[in-house]
Amino acid sequence: MVNTKPATTQRTYCYPNKMGRIVLLATEEVMGRNGVNAVLNLARLKHLVNNYPPNNFDRQFSFDDFGRLQQALEEMYGPRGARGLALRAGHAAFKYGIKEFGPVVGIGDLAFRLLPLGMKMKVGIEVFAEVFNKFSDQIVRLGEDESHYIWTIDRCPVCWGRHANEPCCYFAVGILQEGAYWVSGGKSFSVEETTCIAKGDNACVILITKRPLD
Numbered sequence: 001m002v003n004t005k006p007a008t009t010q011r012t013y014c015y016p017n018k019m020g021r022i023v024l025l026a027t028e029e030v031m032g033r034n035g036v037n038a039v040l041n042l043a044r045l046k047h048l049v050n051n052y053p054p055n056n057f058d059r060q061f062s063f064d065d066f067g068r069l070q071q072a073l074e075e076m077y078g079p080r081g082a083r084g085l086a087l088r089a090g091h092a093a094f095k096y097g098i099k100e101f102g103p104v105v106g107i108g109d110l111a112f113r114l115l116p117l118g119m120k121m122k123v124g125i126e127v128f129a130e131v132f133n134k135f136s137d138q139i140v141r142l143g144e145d146e147s148h149y150i151w152t153i154d155r156c157p158v159c160w161g162r163h164a165n166e167p168c169c170y171f172a173v174g175i176l177q178e179g180a181y182w183v184s185g186g187k188s189f190s191v192e193e194t195t196c197i198a199k200g201d202n203a204c205v206i207l208i209t210k211r212p213l214d
């Protein structure tokens with residue numbers, strides 16, 4: 001197919017292959033290989049069926065593919081079913097992610113472990129944001145108010161190209177839930193998406209409570 005638009009407008013936003021691979025492995029952990037293949041087929045992502053991206057930093061896993069994968073999940077399982085699956089896949093993705101990126105960003109060493117909880121959360125969230133900002137085309141901004149850390153995604157792969165009535169970036173929520181659990185050494189925090197680009201907002205905003213639930 002001949003593309004006549006100038007190259008500058010053709011920028012395709014991507015995750016590095018390594019992250020795309022993690023997204024698919026994590027989804028497979030939750031649904032099995034056949035489940036992933038069914039969702040990929042429905043999403044018209046046949047090029048990924050039994051052909052996950054290689055484990056490198058080349059930015060070739062497009063946000064468009066990520067959004068279509070999440071959309072297909074919802075078409076197959078309905079909003080509630082898809083929500084549960086995406087949250088669990090997000091949890092699994094964090095575990096794969098920390099193995100791949102932990103050593104790169106130097107988190108998890110003893111000095112980090114010994115920080116007080118509040119400081120650990122703050123540093124941990126900063127490091128996670130840096131991983132996305134540095135290695136991918138996802139843009140994350142951090143803020144906080146009295147009771148929450150505020151994780152703002154200005155360019156979000158999870159809902160890329162999607163339209164929804166409710167915030168739908170559950171995969172991202174799952175990653176942050178598991179991240180907060182890991183950073184805090186096993187405490188749970190309320191993690192909730194309050195605005196979402198898919199429903200017309202300017203950004204996907206996820207709030208993480210500063211105090212653990214228990």
Ligand SMILES: [Zn+2]
Pocket residue numbers: 153156157158159160168169196197198204
């Ligand atoms: Zn989003």
